[in-house]
Amino acid sequence: MEQINSYINKVFVEQDEVLEGVLAAINAQGMRPISVSPASGKLLTMLVAMTEAERVLEIGALGGYSGICLARGFGEKGHLTSLELEQDYAELASAHLAKAGFSGQVDYLTGPALESLAQLKNDGRTFDFFFIDADKENYENYLAACLELAENGALIVADNVLAGGSVADAGIQRQHTEAMKKFNETAARHPQLESILLPVGDGLLVSRVKK
Ligand SMILES: C[S@@+](CC[C@H](N)C(=O)[O-])C[C@H]1O[C@@H](n2cnc3c(N)ncnc32)[C@H](O)[C@@H]1O
Structure with missing residues (x-):
């Protein structure tokens, strides 16, 4: 996977000073280097553009x-x-979005995402694009909450669904791997979703909502 990913990144992703600045700041602050891969980031940009999404969560x-x-x-x-658990991270992300030219187009809700999702539902908010990339044990809960906030035809994308490739290895039974396997199976069989797993980065699940 590492070899394939570095090939894809090398051929398809151009050098990007803005995104490299984000990675440098994450490193300087001693935060874990767990941003999406460059190719996954490019794919997210393309998916939002292709679907003409305007309300992204x-x-x-x-x-x-x-x-x-x-x-x-x-x-x-x-x-x-x-949605971000840590106030400091949300502030850093907000500063980076502003630097990238999106200051008026982003809001952060801090605290446990499940609480923020319940609040968004109470407020009657809906979205046409979702990106799930937080605590893996809650992915199934996030999927259910996103479905409640989704318009018909919305896209739900989730990162790390390959769990380093371990989901395809019957001999590995780590908690994280089991959570991702269960999540993938739920998405694959869900009657309101049409789903596929793309092996880019650590695996992106792409689901289209059919309501
Ligand atoms: C893999 S990182 C996100 C990387 C980011 N999507 C990117 O690619 O730039 C996971 C993030 O989820 C946050 N997180 C973890 N548990 C959470 C929770 N229960 N609610 C909201 N955010 C959470 C972490 O603080 C961390 O910033």
Whole structure:
């Protein structure tokens, strides 16, 4: 996977000073280097642009890398709502989105994402694009909550669904691997979803909502 990913990144992803600045800041702050891969980021931009999504919800902001990639896909009317547990991370991500030119087009809700999702539902908010990239044990809960906030035809994308390739190895039974296997199977069989797993980065699940 590593070899394939570095080939894809080398051939298809151009050098990007803005995103490299985000990674450098994450490193300087001693945060974990767990942003999406460059190719996954490019794919997020393309998916938002291809679906012409305007109301995008992200779960897991970290330093703003994926947030910038998502925002690059929408036009002037686009808006990103990003859910992040840590206040410091949300502030860092917000600063990076502003630096990238999206200051008026992003809001951060801090605290446990499940609480923020319940609040968004109470507020009657809906979205046409979702990106799930936070605590893996809650992926199934996030999927259910996103479905409640989704318009018909919305896209739900989730990162790390290959769990380093371990989902395809019957001999590995780590908690993280089992959670991802269960999540993938739920998405694959869900009556309101049409889903496929793309082996880019650590695996992106792409699901289209059919309501
Ligand atoms: C893999 S990182 C996100 C990376 C980011 N999407 C990117 O590619 O730039 C996961 C993020 O989820 C956040 N997180 C973990 N548990 C959470 C929870 N229960 N609610 C909201 N955010 C959570 C972490 O603080 C971390 O910033």
